[in-house]
Amino acid sequence: MLAGIPAIAAAQTAPARPAATRPAATATPAAAPAAAVKTIASLRVEGTQRIEPETALSYTKLRQGQPYTNETLDQAIKDLYASDLFADVSISGAETGDVVIRVRENPIINRVILEGNKRLKEDKITKEIRLKPRQIFTRSAVRADVARIIELYRRQGRFAATVDPKMVSLDQNRVDVVFEISEGPKSKVRQINIIGNEVFDDGKLRAQMATKEARFYRFLSSGTSYDQDRLAYDQQKLRQFYLTEGYADFRVTSAVAELTPDRKDFIITYVVEEGPRYKFGKVTVDSDIRDFDGKKLAATLPVKEGNWYNAKMVEDTVDNLSETAGLFGYAFTDVSPEFQRDRDTLTMSINFHIGQAQRTYVERIDITGNVQTQDKIIRREVRVAEGDAFNSFQVKRSQDRINSLGYFQDKFEIKQTPGSAPDRVVLEANVEEKSTGQLQLSAGFSSLERFIIQANITQENFRGKGQTLRAGVNYSSYSKSIELGFTEPYIFDRNIAVGVDVFRRDFNAFNFIGTNRNTTYSQTSTGFQVRAGVPLTEYWQLAGRYSFSYDEVGLDESTFFTNGQCDRLRAGNYLCDALGNRLTSSVGYSLIYDSLNSRLRPTAGQRFVFSQDFAGLGGDVKYIRTRAEASKFKGLGSGFVASLTAEGGYIRSLEKSRGPGIDKIRITDRFYLGEPQFRGFDIRGVGPRVLRQSYTTDSTGKQILITDRDQIVDDALGGNAYYLAKLELEIPLGSGARELGLRPSIYAQVGSLWSVTQPLPTATFPTTVDANGNTVVLPLPQTDSSGRPLYSYVNAAGLSVQTICATGIPDASGNCNGIVPNSALIAANPFKETFFGGSARPRVSVGVGVNWNSPFGPLRIDLAKAVVTQPGDDPKLITFNVGTQF
16 A cells, blocks of 8 residues: 555645645746736647546636636636646646646545444444545545544544545546544543532532543443533533522533543533522413413412422423313413512512413324334324314323334324414324344243243234234243244224134243252143233223133152052152143133333333133133232333332132142142242242151251251142232433343332142151150151051072061961061151241342343343241242343
8 A cells, every 4th residue: 555645644634725825827937917918819628537628617717719817817726726626737828828727637536445443333434424436536525534533533532533544546547545543542531520519519410410430330331431512411411400409590600621631531620600599489370271270270280389499390380281281172382481580589480371372183193104014003093083182191192002012113202293274283103113023042041940942933013914923932941832822903993802822831840959950740731712802991901811721730750659659758748639630611801901101111100900710611620710910100200210019819719628638729720929020039939838857867866857948848839819019110320231221120029828728747757765865756667558567578588578577587377486677668767747838927028130131132130138038938039030042
């Protein structure tokens, strides 16, 4: 690569030579006097290649047969340079009148090459610069592009960035333009100084700013880099903060950003004047609309005389008055606050003036931007019709419903524009579609299911008709399933939703002995569900369903079976009683109230669901299951979102007793509580359970129970009643963390699970008293069909033989002969079973969690502490789940 033309290489720092200093007409050794006027006898252009001579002449005022002077020739040279078409221009023949214009054309750009750019992608730079291939090369364009590139890097906080332009000459008067970029380090904000503040300390004011001081714990924040535009924004943020605190005279007198001596970071200094603090004076409402009573409106305003002045409250009041006018059909109401400041009493009186407006009607609803989605899919979510009176509440509701579809990009808004007459308004719904089809293969690991493999295909807007089609396969050590589903939200263009699901689910219940995971019972369900829903009002819906499933419940025969039968000593009565195959045929309904502003990620509104399912329309199972759920979301400002959710349920059997110690509700139909819905507790870690403790001996040889929870068999039984509530606060982070998809929250939960029949003890072990007077629990002996203990001895052939003789061997008559003791056959080593969880007393946990859209896929981590537990509960501190999409 050539070093390039020196003038081009210096284009970054050296200013362009003015046109007047460029070479003038050099062919005239002795220029004619300025006043001498001659006539152009002949005129021609030499040196052009791509440009026609007539085109070059068109940039000058020289014409054959017209008079000329030295000044007109100089002006012609300036005009030709100004065209940016020529690198060199000279004129000869001034003394004879045979004028010859000699030019050298600027080269054509072959390529524009960027070198050294790593932090800024090439496409972001190329769309900002003017130089493009096949354009004419000019020095001024190079200088302008250098300045643009440097400005791009300064916006990223890289003030040490430099750009060195170079030119590589090619044949046919072509050049390659090369921008050699040295990006330099990112300039951080080392310190923010505030001078003049007396009421609020520096830390309080810095917290209001978008710019943050660079600290090691802010490595994810983008606010620590210097941005000149952000400097003005922070001044506005300071003013907004003081205005909300009553300081109406506050102003920032200066804001200076200085580079540190090492030229790496910036120090920002603000000088402020706080001024006195004001209170609200008299607050009135003056309305030009006859429907509004100013006195009644003023009485309902949150702004009250005597309270500290708050500019944000004033803005909210203006918005509320505008929305109130919109409810009555006034779409373009002008509400203007009129301030009267009294510096003597330090009060701010406000009159909210509602200007005259006409009641407006919806002239037209325009929907644009939808390519795949049919118009009717969007229009059926709009709660106003063309010709209706305008209603701002209904427009906002329409916007929320369209957003909740999930078919379009976020932050969709319905805009209001004036119609063909003053009393007409046009609603514009300009949507931007996003991909609604998803093919996802994922692999992950969770503390609940260990390794997980999933494959799902979903189309939320099938054929652009709003239909949902889904198919999924799930495989883990906890569960396996395959499901197919289809939903039509508006069947026959009526507001009735119908759907059908077909499924096959394999579920394994388990417990842990130490780090070993032991499967207890398995459940295989095959069936389908048909559902339908119809709206009752704008917010109330009624949904119905019919479900049919065939359940197979079994145990691991190699672990829990003896001679082909469930061994109760190994499995326990509660598991052996759960075995069997059965049909479940149920019908149910749900009454739903939903006013959430978004079904995907709500920040306002509430939801309530009351459901009942009746099993017993044929089949082997009969019960009534009742559940209720409620949730409320509220935005607290500045990105904080608070939510309160609560749920509860009860299941009642309609069957006869299945025997003593056996609950009427089968173990697979009961409720369970724990991870992941109740954080702070392990999977099924809350509620009724049986703990089986084995015996061991201490260092003195005394028999004691094992108390290590990891060495105790823990079988959750489920419950017939439960409740669970959660209070959660989602905490906003800086823009850098938001870009990473981090959403942390803190929460507190309370819940309980109870109401199940206590199972009968699996076994009663014999006891004895040792020499020290301690009770010793003995193993349970094997017995014959008559209940007599069995023993074993080795016969003459070396074979082990069972006998009822404690000593000796039986003779032909069955009598025991001999004094040699035989070995007692043991049916089970001693253990103690304890039933827990019959109480509805609350359990409480508090914790912090974070959702992260990590490079490895969605990640959820929770750190939760169970602060209130009941005997038998199984707490757990940390839970996590991570998956990878590929």
